[in-house]
Amino acid sequence: MTSQPRGAIRGRSAIVAAGNTEQGTVPGISADEIAVEALRRTLAEHGIAKSEVDGLITCKSYGGFGIDTEIGRLAGLNPDYSATLDYGTCNFSLHLACAVIDAGLATTVAIVYGTNQRSAGNRFGHPLGRQDEASVYGFLNVAGPAGMAFRRHQHLYGTTEEDLGRIAVSQRRYARDNPLAVFREPLTLDDYLAQPYLVEPLRRSDLCMISDGGACLIVTRADRADDFTDKPVHVMGIAQQSGLRDRQNADQWMRPWIERVAERIYPAAGIDREDVDALYIQDPTSVWVLQMLEMYGFVPPGGVGEAFRDGAVGFGGKLPLNTNGGQLSEAYMWGFLHLCEAVRQLRGEAGGRQLDGPRTAQYCSTFGFMKAASTILSVDRS
Amino acid sequence: MDTTTADASLFWDRAAQGELVFQHCDDCAFVRWPAAGVCPECLGRGFTWKPVAPTGTVWSQVVYHRAYDTSLRERIPYNVALVELTCGVRLLTRLTGFGTADPVGAAVTARFEDTGDGPVPVFAPATGTFAPAAGTAEGNVS
Numbered sequence: 001m002t003s004q005p006r007g008a009i010r011g012r013s014a015i016v017a018a019g020n021t022e023q024g025t026v027p028g029i030s031a032d033e034i035a036v037e038a039l040r041r042t043l044a045e046h047g048i049a050k051s052e053v054d055g056l057i058t059c060k061s062y063g064g065f066g067i068d069t070e071i072g073r074l075a076g077l078n079p080d081y082s083a084t085l086d087y088g089t090c091n092f093s094l095h096l097a098c099a100v101i102d103a104g105l106a107t108t109v110a111i112v113y114g115t116n117q118r119s120a121g122n123r124f125g126h127p128l129g130r131q132d133e134a135s136v137y138g139f140l141n142v143a144g145p146a147g148m149a150f151r152r153h154q155h156l157y158g159t160t161e162e163d164l165g166r167i168a169v170s171q172r173r174y175a176r177d178n179p180l181a182v183f184r185e186p187l188t189l190d191d192y193l194a195q196p197y198l199v200e201p202l203r204r205s206d207l208c209m210i211s212d213g214g215a216c217l218i219v220t221r222a223d224r225a226d227d228f229t230d231k232p233v234h235v236m237g238i239a240q241q242s243g244l245r246d247r248q249n250a251d252q253w254m255r256p257w258i259e260r261v262a263e264r265i266y267p268a269a270g271i272d273r274e275d276v277d278a279l280y281i282q283d284p285t286s287v288w289v290l291q292m293l294e295m296y297g298f299v300p301p302g303g304v305g306e307a308f309r310d311g312a313v314g315f316g317g318k319l320p321l322n323t324n325g326g327q328l329s330e331a332y333m334w335g336f337l338h339l340c341e342a343v344r345q346l347r348g349e350a351g352g353r354q355l356d357g358p359r360t361a362q363y364c365s366t367f368g369f370m371k372a373a374s375t376i377l378s379v380d381r382s
Numbered sequence: 383m384d385t386t387t388a389d390a391s392l393f394w395d396r397a398a399q400g401e402l403v404f405q406h407c408d409d410c411a412f413v414r415w416p417a418a419g420v421c422p423e424c425l426g427r428g429f430t431w432k433p434v435a436p437t438g439t440v441w442s443q444v445v446y447h448r449a450y451d452t453s454l455r456e457r458i459p460y461n462v463a464l465v466e467l468t469c470g471v472r473l474l475t476r477l478t479g480f481g482t483a484d485p486v487g488a489a490v491t492a493r494f495e496d497t498g499d500g501p502v503p504v505f506a507p508a509t510g511t512f513a514p515a516a517g518t519a520e521g522n523v524s
Contacts, residue, residue, distance in 0.1 A: 132390040132416050133474035136502055139462045140450035147444035148464060155442070155486040200445040200459075247415070247472070248422050253442075253464075 006239070008268055011381040013098045014225040014232035017046035017218040018340040023331035024182040026212035027119045031065035035114025036074045038214030042110075048218060048228055054080040055106030057097050059088025059113055061334065063120060071112060081106040088113050089282060089335040090217075091365040091373035095238045097219040107221050108228075113336045114214035131247065143199035143207055145369070146285035149253040150201055153290065156302070161201055163305025165192040167286040168205035168328050170314035175325025177353035180337070182211055183329040206286040208327035215336035217343070222381060231347040236360075237269025237376040244370055255291065258372040261364070262296040269376035273297055276376070277358035279319055280342050282335035282365035283326040292364045293321075296374070323353055335365045339375075346379050390417035392431050398500040402436050402492055404471055405429040415471040434469040436492035437508065440485045441466050443477055465490055465505050479506035 019042030021034055029037070035058065043050055056079045058068045068082040081100050085092050090111070097109040131139065139145075153159050169189050175181035187205060195203040218228070225232035241260040243249055249257065266273055273296070281292045290304045298319065299307040311317040324330045324341035331337055342361040344350045364374045386394055396403045404413050407421040408428030420427060443463035449455040463477045463485065477485050478495070489508035494501035 131474060132386050132393070136386065136394075136497075136499075137462045137474055137476050138446060138449075138451070138454045138457060138460060139474055140446075140454075143450075144444055144446075144462060148442040148462075151444060151486060152442040155484075196447065197445070198448045200447060202444075245422060252472075 006264055006268065009098050009102050009238060010236050010268070010270060011234055012222050013101045013219055014222045014234045014381075015094075015217055015219050015343050015377070016225050016228040016232050017042050017048060017216075018343040019045050019216050020180065020333075020337065020340055021114070021214040023180055023213035023333065023337075024211050025118055026116060029116065031061075031063060031114050031116045031120075032070050032074055033114070034116060034212065034214035035066065035071050035112045035216075038114055038216040039075055039110055039112050042216040042218060046218070046229065050075075050077070052108050052228075053077060053110045053218070055097065055100055055109030056082040057085065057093050057100070057109055057111045058083075059085045059093055059334070061088065061113075061115055061117070063115070063117060065115070066113065071114075079106065081109070087367035087371060089365045089367050089373070090339045091238075091282075091335070091363060091375055092240070092367065092371065094217065094219065094235070094339065094375055095240060095373060098235055098238060101219065101221050107224060109219045110216060111219065112214070112216045113334060115333070116212045117210045117332075118212045141199065142284055142368075143202050145253040146206075146287040147199045147202045149291065150287045152251075152254060153287075153302075154201070159290075159302060160305060161193065162189060163308070164201075164206065164286055164290060165189050165203075166305060166308035166314065167283075167289045168192055170308060170317075171283070171322050171326045172205070172329045173315040174323045174353055175329035177351070178325050178330060179351070181325045181330040182209065183325070202285065202287070205328060208284050208332050211331040211333065213331050213333055215333055215340055217336075217339060231379075233343045233346045233377050233379065234381045235375060236271065236378045237265055238373070239264035239268050240371065240373040242371045246369055249369075252369055255366065255369060255372070256295070258292065258295045258366065261372045261374050265362070265374040265376060271360060271376060271378075275360050276319070276362045278323060278342065278345050278355055278361040279313070279321045280338040280361065280363040281322060281326070282338055282363075283322065283328050284332075286328060288366065289322070289326070292366075296362075296364060320355055320358075323350065323355065338365070339363055342377055346377060387417065389419065393417060394500075394502070396431070396433075397494060397503050400494045400501065401433050402467070402503060403431045403433050404469065406432045413469050413471055415473065434467060434471070436503075438465045438467040438473075438490055438505070440464075440477065440488050440490055440505070441472060443485050463505065473503070476504045477506070478504050
């Protein structure tokens, strides 16, 4: 018996549909109703009957919404398997769906997310996690730790604010061709540098805007995928790593333990990093993009600015990155829309921002300072 | 706005008296922060609060130009820093006395400043002209 790499579920499940509601401000509808609306649209647009869905995976968010029992009740589902993750960010929901399908607990799983945080006025002003001093010294919002991580990065590598700004500028350029994006106005590097600091050294365009909206993906057993579509997107590899010691971890906000996901994901998928045609990195802040480009080995430490300048990554570059505009320009949505975009690019359904025939995409995400995950998707099953 | 936790009340009480104390595990001697009822190294429950040297180096710092809570409006701009103490603990705090100098990597020493709710630890350059006993209010921005 040959041993398989950890997380080897290569080619055993596939995404057959991805859909969403409008994004931005969606007043007059509850978060759970938005999630169900995303499910309704996704099924309708792809011609999938609700009765095909025998698994439901939802994720709870800071407003306390998103529980499977409530969404399942609203959606009228009696699934064979259902669960709620306390952390969505989509990769984690997808990984659970793949495991559930692989274990035979369900065959066709809907993973859904909906939020009305913008309309509800949830600004994430609370201290992050159990940090006693956060309330004493006013260390609020993810901009605090993200800004500190970037200042540390500057100290270690001489990274400049221009280097960081190129991330937001590249993503905005993609968003201009994305009708779903909340922010579509032009953004130049000079525009970026002229913005006042929010939490110095970070500016408005380094931080995502909380938005309302919903998204849904339908995942099924790979050998069932052709029953739903002739354009399945196969899950070729998944990997995770947790950093649950949180503040006990050295360099907590640099999150070096994410590198272990990078060590696992390529062997799990059976591909090399160089085979990735489109890269997606969850970006509540631009700093997360900088960190993960380095930790997954797409650029050397301190090399992000040069990579954008030289066209190695980003808009018009060799490696397309966050072609939807990411959370910085498209919409918050806890990273769900990155995965929707990866699916659309691989299916050739990305409209005016469609890449030239990408076959493999990678999505990297985190849950704050506690968990990291990555998925590699392909139009090919083997 | 959240307040400080019960586990850490002794930290703040002693800080108000000008001393930095942390839980030291009775079983494995690990010095822990944030305060908690269990040692994250050996899972032991016994601990003793002990003072540590009020010295360290600045890991990083940010300056808030926006108030994410209404109670902070009158404080902006204000800085928040992470100081790596000599004992190994990393403490969120505020810096003072750096002016426009880059504080990251600098050696610092604790002083205790009253921000309205009693003295709390802040950190100033370990060398320089500043006098710990002066107690004069300085600008928030370093």
